[in-house]
Amino acid sequence: MPTTILAKRRLIPGKTSELVLDAPHIAAKAQPGNFLILRVNDHGERIPLTIADADPEKGTVTIVYLVLGKSTALLETLEAGDAILDVCGPLGAPTHIEKTGVVICVGGGTGIAAMHHIAKGHARAGNHVVAVIGARTKELLLFHDELSAFCHEVLVTTDDGSMGRKGLVTETLRDRLAADPTVSEVVAVGPVPMMRAVAETTRPFGVKTTVSLNSIMVDGIGMCGACRVTVGGQIRFACVDGPEFDGHQVDFGELCARLGAFRDQERVSLEKFHECRCHDHKKA
Amino acid sequence: MTTKKPKPSPRTPMPEQPAAVRRANFSEVTLGYDLSMAMTEAARCLQCKKPACIKGCPVEVNIRDFVGHMAKGDVDAAYAAIKATNSLPAVCGRVCPQEIQCEGACILGKKGEPVAIGRLERFVADEFAARSACEQITGQAACAASRDGLSVACIGSGPSSLTVAGYLAARGIKVTVYEALHELGGVLTYGIPEFRLPKAIVAREIAALTDSGVTFVTNWVGGKTFTIPELFEMGHKAVFIGVGAGLPRFLNIPGESLIGVFSANEYLTRVNLGRAYAFPDYDTPIYPGKKVVVLGGGNVAMDAARTALRLGAEEVRLVYRRSKEEMPARAEELHHALEEGVILECLCGPLAFVGDERGYLTGLEVQHMCLGEPDESGRCRPCAIEGDTAHIPCDLAVVAVGTGPNPVLLNATPGLEKNRRGYVVVNEDTGETSISNVFAGGDIVTGSATVILAMGAGRRAAKVIAERLVGHG
Numbered sequence: 239m240p241t242t243i244l245a246k247r248r249l250i251p252g253k254t255s256e257l258v259l260d261a262p263h264i265a266a267k268a269q270p271g272n273f274l275i276l277r278v279n280d281h282g283e284r285i286p287l288t289i290a291d292a293d294p295e296k297g298t299v300t301i302v303y304l305v306l307g308k309s310t311a312l313l314e315t316l317e318a319g320d321a322i323l324d325v326c327g328p329l330g331a332p333t334h335i336e337k338t339g340v341v342i343c344v345g346g347g348t349g350i351a352a353m354h355h356i357a358k359g360h361a362r363a364g365n366h367v368v369a370v371i372g373a374r375t376k377e378l379l380l381f382h383d384e385l386s387a388f389c390h391e392v393l394v395t396t397d398d399g400s401m402g403r404k405g406l407v408t409e410t411l412r413d414r415l416a417a418d419p420t421v422s423e424v425v426a427v428g429p430v431p432m433m434r435a436v437a438e439t440t441r442p443f444g445v446k447t448t449v450s451l452n453s454i455m456v457d458g459i460g461m462c463g464a465c466r467v468t469v470g471g472q473i474r475f476a477c478v479d480g481p482e483f484d485g486h487q488v489d490f491g492e493l494c495a496r497l498g499a500f501r502d503q504e505r506v507s508l509e510k511f512h513e514c515r516c517h518d519h520k521k522a
Numbered sequence: 523m524t525t526k527k528p529k530p531s532p533r534t535p536m537p538e539q540p541a542a543v544r545r546a547n548f549s550e551v552t553l554g555y556d557l558s559m560a561m562t563e564a565a566r567c568l569q570c571k572k573p574a575c576i577k578g579c580p581v582e583v584n585i586r587d588f589v590g591h592m593a594k595g596d597v598d599a600a601y602a603a604i605k606a607t608n609s610l611p612a613v614c615g616r617v618c619p620q621e622i623q624c625e626g627a628c629i630l631g632k633k634g635e636p637v638a639i640g641r642l643e644r645f646v647a648d649e650f651a652a653r654s655a656c657e658q659i660t661g662q663a664a665c666a667a668s669r670d671g672l673s674v675a676c677i678g679s680g681p682s683s684l685t686v687a688g689y690l691a692a693r694g695i696k697v698t699v700y701e702a703l704h705e706l707g708g709v710l711t712y713g714i715p716e717f718r719l720p721k722a723i724v725a726r727e728i729a730a731l732t733d734s735g736v737t738f739v740t741n742w743v744g745g746k747t748f749t750i751p752e753l754f755e756m757g758h759k760a761v762f763i764g765v766g767a768g769l770p771r772f773l774n775i776p777g778e779s780l781i782g783v784f785s786a787n788e789y790l791t792r793v794n795l796g797r798a799y800a801f802p803d804y805d806t807p808i809y810p811g812k813k814v815v816v817l818g819g820g821n822v823a824m825d826a827a828r829t830a831l832r833l834g835a836e837e838v839r840l841v842y843r844r845s846k847e848e849m850p851a852r853a854e855e856l857h858h859a860l861e862e863g864v865i866l867e868c869l870c871g872p873l874a875f876v877g878d879e880r881g882y883l884t885g886l887e888v889q890h891m892c893l894g895e896p897d898e899s900g901r902c903r904p905c906a907i908e909g910d911t912a913h914i915p916c917d918l919a920v921v922a923v924g925t926g927p928n929p930v931l932l933n934a935t936p937g938l939e940k941n942r943r944g945y946v947v948v949n950e951d952t953g954e955t956s957i958s959n960v961f962a963g964g965d966i967v968t969g970s971a972t973v974i975l976a977m978g979a980g981r982r983a984a985k986v987i988a989e990r991l992v993g994h995g
Contacts, residue, residue, distance in 0.1 A: 263747055277704055283796055283805040284704070308805055324704040326741035456796070456806075457712075459702050459743055460928050461768035462788035468779060473772060478930055492779050495881035499781045503807030510802050 240321035241276075244298060249380055254304050254348055255314060256290070262297030264289075264327045270335065270359035271450065271482055274299065274327030275458040278312045282323065285309045286455045286477070288352035288427070289328060290381075299327075302351030302380070308507040329458045330481050333448070335359045338422035342368045342414060343389075344407050344436050346428025350380045352450060353427040360425075361388040368393065368414060368421075372407035372432075376400035407432065408439045415443045423448065426485060430494050437485035447485035451476045453493060454500065468492050530634040534563040536641055541861040545831045548716045548799055551858055552616075557595065560645040564592035567637045570629055575639060578627035580978035581607045581685075585624055585639055592642055601650040604643060609688030610681060610977060612651065612723045613710060615644025618974045619852045651726055666694035668735060672991050675700060675758040677744040677931065680708020681973045682964030683764035684731065685980030686987070691734045693988050698758070699736060702743040705795060708766055709965075710973070712795040713787075715825050717832070718855070721794075745934030750960060760959045760987045763946060764980065767965035769926040773817065777875030778921075782809060782883030786822045786922035793829050811918025814838045815886050817872055818922035819849035820970075824856060826920040827864045839914060841867045843891055843904040869893070871904060873911065875919060885915045925970050932966075945969060953983030961987065 245258040264274060273288045291300035303310050316322070333356050341360045345353035350371050361367045367388070372395040373379040379394065379401060386392050393410050394402025403410055415421055423446045426436040433449040440447045453465040453476045460478035467476050468489035474480065537553040538544075544551050555563065573586040588603035604611045620626070620640035628636030673696040676683035684707075687697040705711050707724040732738065742748060744765060753761050770785035772778055789808075792798040796806025814830040816823050819842035827838045840859070842849060845868045849856055860866070873887040890910040893902035927944040939947040939956035946955055946962040953961045963979025965971055988994065 263742070267747065281797075281804045283807075308802075312805075324741050326702065326704070326743060327746065329743065329746055456788055456791050457703060459746075459768075460930055461712075461770070462791050463770040463772065463785040464788045466772075466779060473774075473778070492881065495781060496779065499809065500807045503801065503809075507802045507805060507807065 241325040268292035268328040269332030270355040271333030272328035277324040290351040304348040344426040346432040349428030434490040449485035533635040545862040574627035575624040612647035678765040679706040682976040682980035685977040686984040689984035700742045745931035763962035780877040780883040823922035952986040
């Protein structure tokens, strides 16, 4: 049954939006760290998106996406009141959350939205949650207000210094770790190079580091093996064994290469989509 | 002078697309009999007093009767005879390994060629397709009246669950089938290619079930969206687990994560479920391969190899550790694959995938093998010929060496007994699991097997469920 979009918020116009979906059966089960798989229409592909928030009372789940290829570009054409053909979830193993003390949640780009649900879980569990978030510039910084509502500290970095500290999230993270030996865990969600850098930053401190991997998926239920990643020398499936893994054990180089496997086809698909849209505009 | 019995007449050939044409399209390879071909073929049947063919069929179709009716051209009576025990004849007629089941037991096969039972079954099912759903499923013009409050849940929508649903619906029991993917049919849809089993055929069987009152729910994942105890809370009186064995096996050799190495499940799911053969009209991409190797020798390996050809590969090699004789694939699929130009590299064991500095696959290192003594499976054990290795250049490799049990639902179900290999343990007489009123059947019990065996298991469980819920099977 199609899933209705209840609300759409354009976070970065044309680039990133937040959708609130009417999906009570998913909202009832969604835990921090879970994702869902959706297919926009009957010619669409199955794409995984992290659940950024869930409200079991209202029966809603929130997703945030970055417009990257054809499927997310198509998703971006939908408005509140429109429906998504298939939404399946919640998928993946939930984040392991227990009361351990101080937890630093690092987020970059659209990953901040995904990190938000995890940070919320840690705050609920009674941990002291430090959010470290970064973007190129102030306008691209997501979920600052949402995180401020429950995080004990929100540390902001921007590449251009337009908000918070000028620099990279890893610099802020390093300083925070150096100043505070009580940090029990670092969680990072964002682009692969960022997660890799976070893992390298925390390694000398010996702090447990969890990363949420965005590998290519098809079914999302452990059936196809597309999402396989090497963790500690073992093949693991991001869809059912993850998506969260020990950042110190992940083979990021392999993940990065595998993410590019369909780059040529993705380009073809996106170009065709833009051509079609262009054509539509001419007709209109 | 002794009078020799005449040699039986040869089988009526099945019209099919020429190999050179079909290797470039996804349309069905075999085209089916017409009425006169079906009658000619059925007339070859000896109508044995003790028909061995029926014993060879896991769902015990009354083959003698149905072929007998067909010989007279009575399609209706033939259909009723099949449908009495088989709820998916159009599927079985296409994908069953008949040569080791019904046809393998046919007396005619001792001297010549057995009756083409599978082709006849397909003809009868296709001829009958236009009939109303209830008639298709139950043989009755009207469906059994639905019995209040009796509902059963099936998890997974593959052949075993569809069989359970058909059997129970015919007895007035409400069935809801929960499917994790967005399309129904399980392996019939994501696994078996269009050229072997058109999706329209699967859709037709499912539509017939829908018309007879079965409810289908897609995008609901057992163990994630719902648990088995929750199904009972929702009012279901019994649960059937038919989730198949979908966890892909890999070879665990170096280079398996290179770009261009795929599991057969991923490769086939992209093409069949995602319609990647129609990319970019459909959004699911497929990795293009010019020189393709497929590892394995079963039906799935054949499907992957023939799919690669149709997607434009210049060369497709099937790498298999044993010899052609040991290949587990259906004889007809191997035959079709060879006709289409698939090259066999038998007695070849994979050693390592080799790639370039960017992480792309460039070749496969293989070890040549010879056959030794039979192992516990009864097949000759492949033994390495020391030092005899080779390099096969390739840019796409599909690993089709089997699957294991998917743990998602099983791990989310406390109290469900599993065996050493992770499959569900059931009572062999009833199909019931270690949890009362929870049944299981198909690949999640047996490991990868055939559609018809899954249907046999579904039928057995459905009989017991019906006996418990309404007092008779």
